[in-house]
Amino acid sequence: MVKMTYAEAAKLALAEEMRRDPLVWAIGEDLGRGGVFGQYLGLLDEFGPERISDAPISESAIMGASVGAAMAGTRPVVEMRFADFALCAVDELINQAAKARYMLGGQVKVPMVIREPIGMWRSSAAQHSQSLESWYTHIPGLVVAVPSTPADNRGLLKTAIRSDDPVVYLEHKNIWGYEGDVPEDETLIPFGKGRLEKEGNDITIVSWSAQMHIAANAATLLQAEGISAELIDLRTLWPWDRQMVFDSVEKTGRLLITHESVSVGGFGAEIAATVAEQLFSVLKSPITRCAAPRVPISYAPPLEDKIRVSSEQIVEAARKSITVSAGFK
Amino acid sequence: MIQPPHQNIDKDWFLEHHIMMHRIRAFEETAARANQDKLVLGAIHLSIGQEAIASGVCKNLMKEDFLLSTHRGHGHTLAKGADPEAMMLELLGRRGGICKGKGGSMHIADASVGMLGANGVVAANINIATGAAHAIKLKRETNISCCIFGDGAINRGPFLEGLNWSGVFNLPVLFVCENNGFASTTRTDAMTSGEGAAARARSMGITATEVDGNDIVSVDEITREYIAKIRNGNGPHLISFNTYRLHGHTASDPASYRPAAEVEAAWKEDPIERCSKLLSRLGISREILNEHRKIALAEMEGVYKTAKEAPWPNEDNAFSDVQDLGDPREGAF
Ligand SMILES: Cc1ncc(C[n+]2csc(CCOP(=O)(O)OP(=O)(O)O)c2C)c(N)n1
Ligand SMILES: [Mg+2]
Numbered sequence: 095m096v097k098m099t100y101a102e103a104a105k106l107a108l109a110e111e112m113r114r115d116p117l118v119w120a121i122g123e124d125l126g127r128g129g130v131f132g133q134y135l136g137l138l139d140e141f142g143p144e145r146i147s148d149a150p151i152s153e154s155a156i157m158g159a160s161v162g163a164a165m166a167g168t169r170p171v172v173e174m175r176f177a178d179f180a181l182c183a184v185d186e187l188i189n190q191a192a193k194a195r196y197m198l199g200g201q202v203k204v205p206m207v208i209r210e211p212i213g214m215w216r217s218s219a220a221q222h223s224q225s226l227e228s229w230y231t232h233i234p235g236l237v238v239a240v241p242s243t244p245a246d247n248r249g250l251l252k253t254a255i256r257s258d259d260p261v262v263y264l265e266h267k268n269i270w271g272y273e274g275d276v277p278e279d280e281t282l283i284p285f286g287k288g289r290l291e292k293e294g295n296d297i298t299i300v301s302w303s304a305q306m307h308i309a310a311n312a313a314t315l316l317q318a319e320g321i322s323a324e325l326i327d328l329r330t331l332w333p334w335d336r337q338m339v340f341d342s343v344e345k346t347g348r349l350l351i352t353h354e355s356v357s358v359g360g361f362g363a364e365i366a367a368t369v370a371e372q373l374f375s376v377l378k379s380p381i382t383r384c385a386a387p388r389v390p391i392s393y394a395p396p397l398e399d400k401i402r403v404s405s406e407q408i409v410e411a412a413r414k415s416i417t418v419s420a421g422f423k
Numbered sequence: 424m425i426q427p428p429h430q431n432i433d434k435d436w437f438l439e440h441h442i443m444m445h446r447i448r449a450f451e452e453t454a455a456r457a458n459q460d461k462l463v464l465g466a467i468h469l470s471i472g473q474e475a476i477a478s479g480v481c482k483n484l485m486k487e488d489f490l491l492s493t494h495r496g497h498g499h500t501l502a503k504g505a506d507p508e509a510m511m512l513e514l515l516g517r518r519g520g521i522c523k524g525k526g527g528s529m530h531i532a533d534a535s536v537g538m539l540g541a542n543g544v545v546a547a548n549i550n551i552a553t554g555a556a557h558a559i560k561l562k563r564e565t566n567i568s569c570c571i572f573g574d575g576a577i578n579r580g581p582f583l584e585g586l587n588w589s590g591v592f593n594l595p596v597l598f599v600c601e602n603n604g605f606a607s608t609t610r611t612d613a614m615t616s617g618e619g620a621a622a623r624a625r626s627m628g629i630t631a632t633e634v635d636g637n638d639i640v641s642v643d644e645i646t647r648e649y650i651a652k653i654r655n656g657n658g659p660h661l662i663s664f665n666t667y668r669l670h671g672h673t674a675s676d677p678a679s680y681r682p683a684a685e686v687e688a689a690w691k692e693d694p695i696e697r698c699s700k701l702l703s704r705l706g707i708s709r710e711i712l713n714e715h716r717k718i719a720l721a722e723m724e725g726v727y728k729t730a731k732e733a734p735w736p737n738e739d740n741a742f743s744d745v746q747d748l749g750d751p752r753e754g755a756f
Contacts (some may be wrong), residue, residue, distance in 0.1 A: 119561060144561060150591060155584035158550025159557055162568070165539055166489060166558035170653050179725035199523030234747050285430060285748055310691040333749035369752060383424040 095275035101133045102347070103244035103276050104265065107251035108134075110280055112141055115169065116253055119145040121156060122173025122209075130175055131211065131270050157183035161191045165205040169255060177210035177264060178221050186225055191260040192235030207254045213304055213354055215267035216400060225293035225303070225355035230262045230263055231364065233317035237261040238331040240265045244274040256282070266304035266354075286333035295323035297348040297412050300339055300365055302328045305354045305403065312352075319409075321416060327399060331361050336368060343369055347378035348381045348415050352408055356363040357385035357394030379415045384408050431720065434705050440482065440639050440713050441702060442476040444695045447498040449719035450474065450507055450545055451725045454497065454514055454528070455674040462731060463514045467528045468495040469470040471667030472637075475694035477502040478568065479642025480599055483650050486684035487566040489537050489555040494529050495601070499571055507532035511726045517733035524736035537566075544730030546572060546579035549598070553585040556594035556659075560562075567595040567653050575606025575664075577620045583627075585722070590628050590661035597646070597653055598624070598661040601636065608680050624661040636664025637694040642702065 098106070099326040112118045119141075120134065121148040124395045128135035134223050140144045149156050153174065160170040174180040180187065191204045230238045237259055241247040247265065250396040253262040291306065301309040317322045324342050328334050343349050349369055351362035384403045392398045451471055457463040470477065477498030484490065484503065492499040501507060505521065514528050521533055530752035532540040539555065542548045552570030560568055576582055577600065584735030589596050600620040605611060617623065634645050641665060649660045667689040671678035678686075699712045745751045 100578070117562075146726025150584070150587055152584035152588060154581055155550045155553065155588045158547065158581060158585070159554030159588055162489075162551035162556075163558040163561070164541075164554075165551070166555040166568075168558040168561055170554075185544055185547055186550060190542075190547055194540065195746070196744045197522065197526045197530040198532045198534065198540055199521065199525050199740075201522070201532055203537060234751060237748060238747065256749070259748070336753075364754070371754075 097179075098244050098274055098276050099270065100244045100247050100265070100272045100274070101131060101270040103248040104133055104251050105135065105137065106276070108255070109137060109140065111252055111255040112145060117167065118169045118171065119147065120171040120173060121147045121149050123149050123151055123175055127174060129173060129249060130207040131141055131267065133168045133270065153179050153182035155187055156268060157177060157186035158190065160206050161186055161194065161204055163392050164204045165194065165202045165296065169205050171255060172209065174208060174210045177212040177226055178224050179261040180208065180210045183339070187260070187300050188233055192233050195259070202238070203258045205258045207250060207251070207257070207263050209263045209265060211237065211267045212264045213266040213268050214381060214402065217393055217395060217398060223391040225264070225353070227264050227303070227331055228359060228361040231361055239263045239285065239329065240302040240331055241265065241329060242269070242303050242327050244272065245276045245284060246289065250329060252280065252404065253282050253285060257285070264303065268312050269304050269307070283329065285330045286335055287329065288335035288338040289327045289329055291325040291327050292340070294322035294346065296322045296346055297324070297350060297415055298339065298342040298346045299323050299325045299408070299412070300349065301325065301327060301353060302331065305352055308403065308405050309352050309408055310376065311404040312412065315405060315409050316412055317348060322413060331334045339365065339369065340373060343373050344376050347376055349377070350382045350384065350408065350412055350415055352384040354390050354403065355386060357383050358388045360385050380417050382411045382415050384411050384419050430749060432701075432705065433510065434702065434707065436643075437639065437698065438707065439696070440478045440643065441698050442683065442719070443478040443482070444639070445715045445719040446507070446647060446722065447474045447501050448511070448695060449716070449723040450501060450600050450612040451497055453723040454511070456726055457515065457727060458674045462633070463528070466673040466675075467514065468672065469670045469674055470498040471754055472499055472689065472693060473603060473666045475639040475642050475698070476571070476599065476601055476636045476664045476666060478573065480646045482628060483643065483647045484569055485538070485566060486536050487571060489539055489552065489568040491539055491552035491555070491568070491570045492541045493545070493572055493576070494541060494543055495573065496531055497528065499535060500531050500538050500541065503528065503533070503538040504536035505538055509533070509728055511730040512733055513585045515733070516735070518736045519733055523740050523744070525740065527601070528732040546576035546581040549574060549576065549581040549585035550588070553589045553594060553596055553644050554591065556596035557592060559678055561591065565654060567597060567650065568742055569597045569599065573606065574600055574602040574604070574611040574615070579700065582623070586624055586627050586629050588660070593658040593746060595653045595656070596659045598659065599665060600661065600663040600687060602663050603666045605668050605672065607672045608678075619664040621661060629659050630660055631661040631663065633663045633665065636666035637692045637697060639698045640693060642706060665700060669693070703731055711712065
């Protein structure tokens, strides 16, 4: 194992894949100087400006040209800078990248990775903080990855680059500097396989991305109270590891889902509905969601904090889930 | 507007154009009939009157060259070398359709001849074609990419973003604007500030030419000239072809928003008839030229018959080609 940050792990993955396959290249604004978060630092020196390419501030062309470049046999890694700016390229992603393979009856594939940094970070307000992962899960044709640790960021990004389908790859800005152990050998992490962050028996908590760390803290706090939470990090939302969630809920009988993005229409709703459809009879209490209120993200820290889901709120919700169970069954 | 000298015209070459233009027209007339017969579903957009651009441009492309087209793309696709039977099967949504019955007219494509797709979103193909050219450059290959779009498309953002991109990266891409006067039911010039596609391209440092798009000789010569330059690494070029959309926006649009006299005058500039006149001046008999239309009509009639008799696609096709991972039926039923 090697210690590295979430950003370094992604950089390592990209460099490894670019060394392995000359058709892999990265394109985005300011990549030459290392990307806005330094996640490309040093790559220009090794791979040159054609493969670590700057782009004009033309989000629709960054996305759309990458669709064409992917159809024409290369594997672009597209840097959108902030997930919020990818909204300038919605047609290119949703109508073109995601659907070309289907519309053309399988005549083409669109192997591209769309890196979109998400999440609340340093008081960035409503246009630099969003987490829109649930949108993308709604679109047939897209893979949606939401890594939370350095090891996962390396392993999932490598899998994403080798994927023949477009992968929306959502890295969380607030954990670029988060350090963790990364395996020495190149471990590819398959899509659709969750990671058991912590074992437990009383309640299943499902989360992803940076929120997973907040949930992990909540699980520790719960343990101190004698509540044993099992924590699953889904890692990818399409496909998602239904089996891991089912197995856990069968054991615990309780489910809490927490994500940083808005609760309404969020992916937590999809998980809750699926578990309710499949495992209603094993549930000991109603499924709970801890996610953001439906307001734009604020600027001032105390206002921003009102939108964050804290560990304490998760603890509170988990306690409630455990105590209401008697009335539920 | 440039009028090339038209010297040393290669008769055989233009006979082939004449044949191709007739095939495109016969295909579309047949498709329009199939639309009336309620066998071609949804909207179809006819390029009748614009065939010289399809034939003139595509004949100068190699099979390995990429082509990205629009909602009005039957002619481009045929001229790039696609099989009309597989196309008609697709238009009727039948088994054997070139996109397995998943795309229809607006997503017609034949990747085996480099035709990477019509597009249902105006101007979306501009960035895609530019990106295909970017891939060619990265791979150090010698083919080029060609993008055909309408005069309405130049008012969407991808026109600016894609053209700028092609210039910044000096890409091997030919932009072809079909300046047919209309964007749907609106006159394009009423909604376009400034001098149009070529002027806008030049303002971004992309060289551009305006040409009579109903004169097959001009289309052919200008396209050949610029394709050769692009292949030599000269970077992108835009050609704006002036033409006229002789039918409505869709096959079911009577286009009553324009005066009959205007349409009548435009028919006098029919590119096929202009090509016939040229060829008969060069000594080709009218019988031979008329035969081209008869043969094309018979071909497309046969294609239509085959398509009508073909079964629907296998229903499992609805769930294939979505993506490698995940069950598309999950949570649905
Ligand atoms: C982004 C987008 N906006 C609107 C439409 C509806 N639409 C389809 S074709 C068309 C007109 C396009 O005009 P032009 O680009 O000149 O092409 P033409 O139809 O003349 O070939 C419109 C508005 C669309 N398909 N996509
Ligand atoms: Mg038009």
